Amino acid sequence: MSPRNPAHMRLIVALLLCIGLVPLASGHHGWGWASDEITELTGEIVDVRLGNPHGEVDIDVGGETWTVEVGQPWRNERSGLTAELLEFGNEIKALGHVSNREGEQLLKAVRVTTREGHHDLYPDRVPDSD
Amino acid sequence: MIAEALVSVEAWAPIVALRNSVLAYPIVNAAHVLGVALLVGSIVPLDLRLAGLWRSIAIEPLWRVLSRTAGAGFVLALMTGLLLFATRATEYVESTLFLGKLGLIVVAGLNAIWVSRRLGSTPGRIPPPVRRGAVASIVLWLGVLLLGRLVGYF
Numbered sequence: 675m676s677p678r679n680p681a682h683m684r685l686i687v688a689l690l691l692c693i694g695l696v697p698l699a700s701g702h703h704g705w706g707w708a709s710d711e712i713t714e715l716t717g718e719i720v721d722v723r724l725g726n727p728h729g730e731v732d733i734d735v736g737g738e739t740w741t742v743e744v745g746q747p748w749r750n751e752r753s754g755l756t757a758e759l760l761e762f763g764n765e766i767k768a769l770g771h772v773s774n775r776e777g778e779q780l781l782k783a784v785r786v787t788t789r790e791g792h793h794d795l796y797p798d799r800v801p802d803s804d
Numbered sequence: 805m806i807a808e809a810l811v812s813v814e815a816w817a818p819i820v821a822l823r824n825s826v827l828a829y830p831i832v833n834a835a836h837v838l839g840v841a842l843l844v845g846s847i848v849p850l851d852l853r854l855a856g857l858w859r860s861i862a863i864e865p866l867w868r869v870l871s872r873t874a875g876a877g878f879v880l881a882l883m884t885g886l887l888l889f890a891t892r893a894t895e896y897v898e899s900t901l902f903l904g905k906l907g908l909i910v911v912a913g914l915n916a917i918w919v920s921r922r923l924g925s926t927p928g929r930i931p932p933p934v935r936r937g938a939v940a941s942i943v944l945w946l947g948v949l950l951l952g953r954l955v956g957y958f
Contacts, residue, residue, distance in 0.1 A: 725823035
């Protein structure tokens with residue numbers, strides 16, 4: 675490829691522009707978008723959307739609706755977090771990392787506590803002190 | 805009306821099963837990635853050749869192999885994409901990134917059709933508009949790939 679050819683230069687510039695946009699992908703998956711601190715929220719379930727790619731449970735926390743991101747089916751299953759425990763009106767406690775994005779009331783849960791006890795979605799990320 | 809249709813698609817038993825599946829969903833997801841890989845993986849070298857790279861290589865055999873591979877990849881990506889979309893239809897239609905991706909697919913598809921027709925009607929030398937179309941094709945399809953990935957992150 676001759677870099678002196680203007681058509682080639684345009685192509686290279688366009689490809690570099692595309693690659694340059696990649697860092698924008700700072701993550702809904704993964705943890706990059708969330709705070710490092712652990713936060714606890716308690717509230718009554720007002721909406722539930724379980725399944726792939728991950729489940730979401732909306733809870734009412736003192737009049738404000740927060741979305742708690744739970745796991746994909748296998749992760750919820752492994753922790754014993756079933757759909758029956760996440761029914762409308764049930765109270766749950768969610769421990770996890772809140773979103774760093776302004777105005778977004780979203781918490782990615784590492785542990786959800788229901789009437790059946792703790793469900794550790796990410797056991798390695800649950801703080802030691804209980 | 806569209807909203808009702810999307811709700812019933814999400815509630816359709818096979819789609820509910822896919823949404824709640826442990827293995828089927830990641831398999832469909834992997835097949836979608838395979839479709840994109842075949843599409844982009846064949847369209848990039850083909851477009852680079854059309855844009856003027858590797859002039860000693862004949863276009864005709866390259867075109868025959870890569871355009872069909874790209875087409876097969878597109879069909880696979882489309883079918884698996886419809887399945888993935890159906891599991892969260894009401895949420896995806898509200899995603900600007902997803903709608904932008906669909907728009908870009910339409911533009912990239914029309915561009916592909918135009919390049920292929922223009923090329924078929926002028927054997928031999930590649931006219932400059934086709935070269936520009938080929939460069940646009942690379943940018944558009946990479947844009948589709950990028951937006952598709954960003955949908956999962958925002």
